[in-house]
Amino acid sequence: MPRLITAWVCFLMLAACSPKIMIHRATTDDIILLPRAEAENKISTCYEPLSYVAHPELLRLKYVRVNIHFMNSSDGRYNMPEEETTNYAQEWIKVTNSNLERNMQMFLPRGNTTPVLDIPYRYVISPDPTVPGDDGVYYHIDDELCYAVKTGRDRNISDKRVIEKYAVRDDSVMNIFLQTHHLDSIPSPTYRPDASGISLGSSVKIFGNWHKRPNVWDIRGITNHEIGHSLGLSHTWGGHDGCDDTPAHPNCWNVTNKPPCDSLYSNNMMDYNAHMAALTPCQIGKIVMNMTRLGAIQRNILEPRWCVLDTSATITISDSIRWEGSADLEGNIVIRDGGILEIGCRVSMPEGSNIKIFPGGKLVILSTGKIHNSCNSQWEGIEFVEERKMKGRLYIMEGGKIENTLHPLGTQL
Ligand SMILES: [Zn+2]
Structure with missing residues (x-):
């Protein structure tokens, strides 16, 4: 009899240990709107040179x-x-x-x-x-x-x-x-x-x-x-x-x-x-x-490597990070449990790329933030990885933008 109980407990534990993982593509229903922050900077950090060297993950050659x-x-x-x-x-x-x-x-x-x-x-x-x-x-x-x-x-x-x-x-x-x-x-x-x-x-x-x-x-x-x-x-x-x-x-x-x-x-x-x-x-x-300034000659003379998805360039966020400069990413973004990514300026995602948010992860687009595709194309959009019905969060502050997603998520807030 005890043996049977042990087996039964084990079965229950196994069941509990293999939670159902579902991918849920974000729609406008998933957006949690936030009011514009009162103490917004007078001068946007997007125009501060030091904002552009603060995050090594954004400094691809x-x-x-x-x-x-x-x-x-x-x-x-x-x-x-x-x-x-x-x-x-x-x-x-x-x-x-x-x-x-x-x-x-x-x-x-x-x-x-x-x-x-x-x-x-x-x-x-x-x-x-x-x-x-x-x-x-x-x-x-x-x-x-x-x-x-x-x-x-x-x-x-x-x-x-x-x-x-x-x-x-x-x-x-x-x-x-x-x-x-x-x-x-x-x-x-x-x-x-x-x-x-x-x-x-x-x-x-x-x-x-x-x-x-x-x-x-x-x-x-x-x-x-x-x-x-x-x-x-x-x-x-x-x-x-x-x-x-x-x-x-x-x-x-x-x-x-x-x-x-x-x-x-x-x-x-x-x-x-x-x-x-x-x-x-x-x-x-x-x-x-x-x-990274759209239309600038310093940008136009670059090879636009950010227009082609390079999965080896995926950025994983596991703690709290605020990107205060613009960036043209070459890979996907993954936001893990405990990761909070705040986007304060323009971020371009390559065609075919996505942002995956795991349970416990948060993506926050600030009022000066925008995620788009800067190559006249589209990116896939945002996906929640759901485990046991738990999912991450997507916040957009008034003024923040998501554009050019292949699946409709675009916001005109
Ligand atoms: Zn000189």
């Missing part, structure tokens, strides 16, 4: 499309031969990316403990897919536009004609133009034919002695610097770049044994110095913020 234009004269004296350019360009971009892979601890202020975050973007040479055989590296013979003059009467560095004439897909690719200093200027004792450049929107011009095939390691810093301008950063030495973690300084090229350059030398990418290899959290945040 972004890929900046670039193409490269070698300018030469008809006598061939202003650049390297065309047959060398593709290899040179590939090596150059590889080495320039290697600086992004190794963000440096800031030198300034002295003794700082500024965090060294991963820099979340890389460059990719991007051919025009509609042109057979295109490799994204171009060669132009133009006796008028092949050279640069940085100073004096013939100064032409901000001249946009070379861009207007030769840029390729500059609405979606960063065009990099290589111009050699005018060969008549180079010998002048008052002219500095150094590696330098200028950012002009989605194009940059890099000046150097391209006919001498400079070592790509020597131009990686200036390349990152000029593209840094195009991605939205200013010089830091004046102290007015909108970041608190980039102090003003005398802009020394390198350390010397005389003040102020014996101690106040910078290694920031956005100063003129021998390193140009450090970006602060605020600078990275600014770039990521620009890269």
Whole structure:
């Protein structure tokens, strides 16, 4: 008899231990409306650079499309031969990316403990897919536009004609133009034919002695610097770049044994110095913020990897998190028991993706929050995983939005 009881208890326990799991697709009936919070921020966190570096799970690498234009004269004296350019360009971009892979601890202020975050973007040479055989590296013979003059009467560095004439897909690719200093200027004792450049929107011009095939390691810093301008950063030495973690300084090229350059030398990418290899959290945040701003050129030049679902990019929320910046996700979201995800800005979900909420999990869309698909497509929507009739919660604060769901859930609140 006791044996029978034990077996019966076991059977009951087993039954209790295998609860029914049901998937319930969220509809408008599942939405719990919340009034707008009274103490809403005056300035939305969506416009704060530091909001964009607060959550590592949102910092997937972004890929900046670039193409490269070698300018030469008809006598061939202003650049390297065309047959060398593709290899040179590939090596150059590889080495320039290697600086992004190794963000440096800031030198300034002295003794700082500024965090060294991963820099979340890389460059990719991007051919025009509609042109057979295109490799994204171009060669132009133009006796008028092949050279640069940085100073004096013939100064032409901000001249946009070379861009207007030769840029390729500059609405979606960063065009990099290589111009050699005018060969008549180079010998002048008052002219500095150094590696330098200028950012002009989605194009940059890099000046150097391209006919001498400079070592790509020597131009990686200036390349990152000029593209840094195009991605939205200013010089830091004046102290007015909108970041608190980039102090003003005398802009020394390198350390010397005389003040102020014996101690106040910078290694920031956005100063003129021998390193140009450090970006602060605020600078990275600014770039990521620009890269997530709909319609911004900094966004349009990215490979839109967020338009294709990558299930390895799924984000699992197990504790309480508030996303205060916008993001374009590449995977699904899973909210586990005890997880609370508050969405305060725009979040894009890729086509085919969903948000799964487990019992005990909560999704809260704040009044400035929106979940949508930013690729003119649809995402699947929200699913509750129900166990023993327990399910998670979906809250939407007045003003919050859910859009572009394949199954109707959209709200116009
Ligand atoms: Zn600059």
